[in-house]
């Protein structure tokens with residue numbers, strides 16, 4: 364028998380073991396691309412982008428328009444399954460928190476596909492009835508902003524119920540009398556897992572139903588189930604799971620829905636390195652939610668202890684975008700050693716469909732207990748502030764003919780360009796583009812966005828532009 368044959372036989376022998384040995388979540392991880400809704404690929408999709416996807420769903424889905432936003436955008440419910448246990452999920456009650464909406468589109472595709480995971484689908488749909496309400500706040504989604512068209516935080520309207528979207532959520536909760544609720548949000552990418560150097564990529568919460576943070580049977584089940592979801596996610600992003608602030612908020616939906624008798628789980632999608640559009644985190648939502656459906660269907664949570672949840676570190680706020688450590692800055696001729704941190708905002712344009720980054724100094728001083736998505740130990744390096752190019756350039760085209768390296772050699776970091784477009788601002792170039800009227804601000808203070816070189820032994824080695832570090 365030759366080597367190839369031996370290998371083939373060994374492969375065939377182990378193949379069934381490999382397949383059988385794979386857990387549901389491992390198969391979801393492996394086959395994710397089969398289900399990923401490819402027409403949605405960044406966070407700023409709109410109501411009109413998901414509407415046709417929802418409307419095209421066929422049997423066994425039951426699709427119904429259940430209400431309208433204040434500005435008249437249709438809100439849909441997608442129902443699937445025939446089980447006795449009812450599970451209600453709503454996403455994007457905050458318009459700029461879209462990660463779970465993307466995951467729901469993937470989950471709907473999962474149930475619409477026939478493949479080798481059908482036995483899992485059958486288990487889920489025989490035992491559960493799933494009610495999805497994707498994009499509960501479509502008006503906010505249109506602006507990619509938190510609040511509804513009434514300028515109200517929908518998640519503080521659970522008692523007063525002035526928003527049509529809030530009234531709708533309350534009504535559907537009552538009508539379904541759901542056993543389980545999944546409240547799906549996004550949180551700041553600067554949240555950390557406790558005070559560790561890991562971002563809080565997913566944070567869970569079983570919201571409290573009173574100030575005492577009591578644990579009745581309803582909340583206990585949510586706590587047990589979060590323990591299982593945490594275990595599932597640890598395999599794909601070790602130590603990137605945290606617990607959200609568990610203070611009781613009497614006006615919030617999660618807290619009240621827990622109180623009204625639905626075991627409620629809050630999922631907050633945070634940040635992950637090299638995932639600006641949160642596509643990895645979307646996949647983590649997909650895996651966590653589908654795994655949860657299977658775990659709930661088979662009541663796997665029932666014997667799980669509360670310890671897994673209790674042990675989860677709370678969210679910290681220890682992350683910055685860029686952290687430069689131990690750099691020397693001169694003031695009045697004297698050297699001082701500082702850490703400098705940047706965070707960034709997303710400035711929107713093109714009807715809130717695009718954005719460019721605007722960075723700012725988020726902290727200065729001893730930041731030894733903080734972390735950055737990007738970090739540089741700049742011990743031995745000195746800050747050399749950048750200079751504004753003396754001429755305003757007439758067009759971007761003219762600018763492209765300039766030699767940037769030569770400008771760097773002369774100490775220039777910023778340049779003014781007439782009719783600078785937002786698309787041009789999106790480019791992460793090693794030179795800071797300013798419009799004709801913008802102020803050049805080289806000052807190092809909280810909130811400012813200075814450009815500068817890092818120099819060692821008279822040699823400029825790095826350049827920081829708009830909170831991004833470049834090696835020269």
Ligand SMILES: [Zn+2]
Pocket residue numbers: 457460548549
């Ligand atoms: Zn939120």
